[in-house]
Amino acid sequence: MKVLCFGSLNIDYTYKVDHFVKKGETLSSGSLQVFSGGKGLNQSIALARAGAETYHAGSIGEDGRFLLEQLQDAGVDTRYVTVLETVRTGNAIIQNDKEGDNCILLYGGANQAVTTDQADAVLEHFRKGDFLVLQNEINELAYIMERAHERGMKIVLNPSPMDEKIQGLPLGYVDYFMLNEIEASQILGQETRGAEGVDLAKGILDRFADSAVVLTMGEHGSVYMDSRETITQPVYPAETVDTTAAGDTFTGFFIGGILRGLTIRQAMDMASKAASIAVTRRGAAPSIPDLQEVGAS
Ligand code: RIB
Numbered sequence: 001m002k003v004l005c006f007g008s009l010n011i012d013y014t015y016k017v018d019h020f021v022k023k024g025e026t027l028s029s030g031s032l033q034v035f036s037g038g039k040g041l042n043q044s045i046a047l048a049r050a051g052a053e054t055y056h057a058g059s060i061g062e063d064g065r066f067l068l069e070q071l072q073d074a075g076v077d078t079r080y081v082t083v084l085e086t087v088r089t090g091n092a093i094i095q096n097d098k099e100g101d102n103c104i105l106l107y108g109g110a111n112q113a114v115t116t117d118q119a120d121a122v123l124e125h126f127r128k129g130d131f132l133v134l135q136n137e138i139n140e141l142a143y144i145m146e147r148a149h150e151r152g153m154k155i156v157l158n159p160s161p162m163d164e165k166i167q168g169l170p171l172g173y174v175d176y177f178m179l180n181e182i183e184a185s186q187i188l189g190q191e192t193r194g195a196e197g198v199d200l201a202k203g204i205l206d207r208f209a210d211s212a213v214v215l216t217m218g219e220h221g222s223v224y225m226d227s228r229e230t231i232t233q234p235v236y237p238a239e240t241v242d243t244t245a246a247g248d249t250f251t252g253f254f255i256g257g258i259l260r261g262l263t264i265r266q267a268m269d270m271a272s273k274a275a276s277i278a279v280t281r282r283g284a285a286p287s288i289p290d291l292q293e294v295g296a297s
Contacts (some may be wrong), residue, residue: 001259002053002130004153006122006144008111008137009039009060009067009081012284014244016093019048020103022093029095036070037284038111038134039093039135039160042245046252046274047133048075049290055080057122059110064089070285078120087113089119090137100133100240100279106161114140119147128152133255142169148175158251159183169280177204177213178251184215201225214254214268216247224264233268236276245284250275253294270294 040058048054048071056071057080067089068078090109096102119140126132132148133156134141148155149170158178159166166187179187185199188207195203201215206209212226221234221256253274255269274294281287 002055003047003125003133003255003259004046004055004057004080004122004126004130005040005047006114006119006136007043007133007134008038008043008108009036009056009058009064009071010038010090010092010106010111010137010284011064011067012037012092012094012244013036014096014102014242014283017095017097017105019097023209031198033051033283035286037094038067039137039158039248040111040292041067042069042284042288043133043135043158043252044071044076045074045285046249046288047256047259048252049288050253050256050260050270050274050294051291052136052256053077053171057081057123058117059084059112059113059118060090060266061085062110064110065137069206073284080125082110082118084113086226094244096242096244096282102242102244104161105259108137108139111137111207112139114138116143119144123147123151126151126153128160129154131156131255131259133251134286136163136166137161139163141207141217145173147172151259156255158247159187161295162186162248167267172208174208174211176183176210176255177211177256178216179204180214180216180218180247184213198223198230201230205223214251216250221270222250224268229264231265231268233265233272236273238276240279242282242287243279245276246275247289248286249278252288
């Protein structure tokens with residue numbers, strides 16, 4: 001079984017700041033670093049580093065060719081990435097504060113220029129049982145999900161960054177929801193206002209009975225739930241310097257673990273360890289550990 005991550009590739013401009021810039025404020029940053037990023041690229045790198053046979057599909061401009069090298073260095077097959085001549089690569093302006101938290105301004109660029117023909121040309125190389133991993137940073141998600149479902153692929157959705165477009169997707173086709181509490185409560189809408197943790201995971205399962213849910217809860221860890229079992233996973237404490245891509249690392253290592261035949265409990269544990277390493281390093285993709293560092297065999 002192989003995994004296709006059809007998702008964003010970004011150039012991340014990361015500024016170190018004392019605090020996030022406020023309305024009307026002009027703030028100086030003494031440090032700018034440029035990293036490879038994008039939730040799609042990050043998750044592909046995490047999947048490959050977790051040991052999965054990983055293919056990335058998406059679009060970049062000519063200015064983003066170095067992102068292909070980063071993916072290839074991590075062992076990701078990039079043959080399905082389209083390089084567009086007239087559109088620039090997506091980018092993110094990231095503020096990283098003293099606590100290691102971040103806030104992100106995204107420009108979609110080539111990530112929003114995905115076509116249905118491109119999706120068809122990529123998906124014809126995948127079949128029943130292969131995994132498809134999606135986030136919410138490219139266009140044509142509904143089309144990609146419909147076609148992947150027809151092919152019998154297992155669909156993993158990380159609905160991040162959350163917006164109103166997610167509700168318009170064929171969410172009944174999702175096999176694995178990878179989300180945080182805010183995303184879960186927004187998918188569920190009004191009736192779960194105020195619900196947290198396990199109740200939100202239950203709410204998703206009540207609505208999408210055939211799926212599995214992995215809900216991340218920050219310092220409270222994460223929970224896996226499907227119709228048969230519930231598994232809770234604490235976080236591994238770490239010195240946080242930058243949380244960028246920690247969630248992507250978790251997603252990639254969890255799904256990578258499942259693809260390698262780990263049990264759900266083992267995959268949750270490995271994902272949690274990998275994310276705890278990612279937060280101790282700056283940047284998105286460069287912060288993602290490999291299998292050896294995570295200490296998994
Ligand atoms: O999840 C982190 C990613 O979000 C960053 O790499 C940035 O590009 C944005 O897509």
